[in-house]
Structure formats: structure tokens, C-alpha cells
Amino acid sequence: MFHQADLFDQIKQAPLAAAPPVLALADLVGRVSQVSKRPRYVLLILNLIAKAAGENGSLGPYVRSKADQVPVRDWLCQAMAPLANRDCRRTAMIAAVRSELAAKADASENADDLAEQQDEEIEARILRSGRTNVSRAVSDLVRAGLLHRHYQGYRVDHRNRGAQREAVYTIAPDVRLALAGGS
Structure with a gap:
């Protein structure tokens, strides 16, 4: 008797692609602590971005x-500003500004x-220093692979800043899931 092999037996099954590992909140903390000098601040920034991001992240x-x-x-920056209200550098800056402007003031003012x-x-000074702090925190998140940053604005989307372009932050779906408590 003639036995014909089944066609499907001869086709090798391609191995199923392994699903990417699900991130846990502890994994996020570990990745941030490896790249940042201020991991708590960076994680707060990440959480604020995740909570306010749209459906596309x-x-x-x-x-x-x-x-x-x-x-x-x-x-x-405005959301994070209250964290430094009791900081000694903040109080020293406020005292310095008040004394500088009081010294420059005319008697007629x-x-x-x-x-x-x-x-x-x-x-203005709080906003300026806060912008710097936020930019450093976002750079740490980009280095950790938890966030993608690009610039959008005046003429076209462009990866470089300047020319009236503003930052757009996008969180990876697995990071959003970890922050939402999905793992």
C-alpha cells in the first residue's frame, strides 16, 4: 500500500514568538535607580505623565x-513645585530675590x-530651575527605556528642539500597564 505523508506534517511549525516579559512596578524602580541620581523624583514625573497621557500614551x-x-x-514643573517648598535652597533663593529687589527699589516705589x-x-526662577529638573528627569527616563521624547511644533515634527517646537512624551505600553497596577 502506498502511504502519502500529510503535507502539514512536513511543514515545520514556526516557534511562537515569546511574549515580551510583563514589567512589574519593582522592575521600573530598578531600571530608574540604575540611571538616575534622583529616582524618586523621576518616578513621580513618570507617574504624572502616565496619569495625564492620552489613550496612545x-x-x-x-x-x-x-x-x-x-x-x-x-x-x-508646576505640578512638582510644591515638593521644594521647605527645601533650604528654595528658601535661600526666595530670601535672596527679596533682598536684591528691595535693594534696587526706589523710595518712591x-x-x-x-x-x-x-x-x-x-x-520665574522656580519655573526656570523646575524646567531643568524636569528635563533631567525625562532624560533619565529616556535612558532607562521607559519613555520616548520627540518634539512637535511650528512647521513639522522634528526630533531636534528649537524653532518653536515643544516636547511630546510617550510612555511604552508595558510601562503604562505596570504603573496602572496591571502586573
Whole structure:
């Protein structure tokens, strides 16, 4: 008798691609602690981005804050600013700004105007240093492979900053799942 081999027996089954390992929150902490000098701050930034990101995992270039749209980096800076209220460097900076502006003030200046000017300068300095801190934290997250950053703006999407382009942050799906408590 003639026995014909089944065609499907001859085709070798391709091994199923292994599913990527599911990240746990402890894995995120470990990866961040390897690349960052301030892992707690970086994890707070990551969590804020994850909570505010859209369905596609992206946040930016602008975020609605109260009544207007602000750049994502400024929004993160404003969200993180209260953490440093009791920091000795923050209190020293506030005292320095107040004394500098008081020394420059004319005798004819109103006390209310001087106080408003001091408050504006303090806010500007906090925002400037906060932007730097947020940028460093995001760079740590990019290095850890937890976040992707690109720039979007005036003419076309472009990977380089400048020319009226603002940052957009995108979190990997497995990272979002880990932060949501899915693992």
C-alpha cells in the first residue's frame, strides 16, 4: 500500500514568538535607580505623565492647565513645585530675590508693587530651575527605556528642539500597564 505523508506534517511549525516579559512596578524602580541620581523624583514625573497621557500614551506638546494651554514641561514643573517648598535652597533663593529687589527699589516705589515684582521674579526662577529638573528627569527616563521624547511644533515634527517646537512624551505600553497596577 502506498502511504502519502500529510503535507502539514512536513511543514515545520514556526516557534511562537515569546511574549515580551510583563514589567512589574519593582522592575521600573530598578531600571530608574540604575540611571538616575534622583529616582524618586523621576518616578513621580513618570507617574504624572502616565496619569495625564492620552489613550496612545502620549502627553504634549501642550496640556490644559486651569484655563489655558501650557507646554508639557511647564505643566510638570508646576505640578512638582510644591515638593521644594521647605527645601533650604528654595528658601535661600526666595530670601535672596527679596533682598536684591528691595535693594534696587526706589523710595518712591509702592510696597505692593515691590511685593508683586518679587513674587513674579521668584515664580520665574522656580519655573526656570523646575524646567531643568524636569528635563533631567525625562532624560533619565529616556535612558532607562521607559519613555520616548520627540518634539512637535511650528512647521513639522522634528526630533531636534528649537524653532518653536515643544516636547511630546510617550510612555511604552508595558510601562503604562505596570504603573496602572496591571502586573
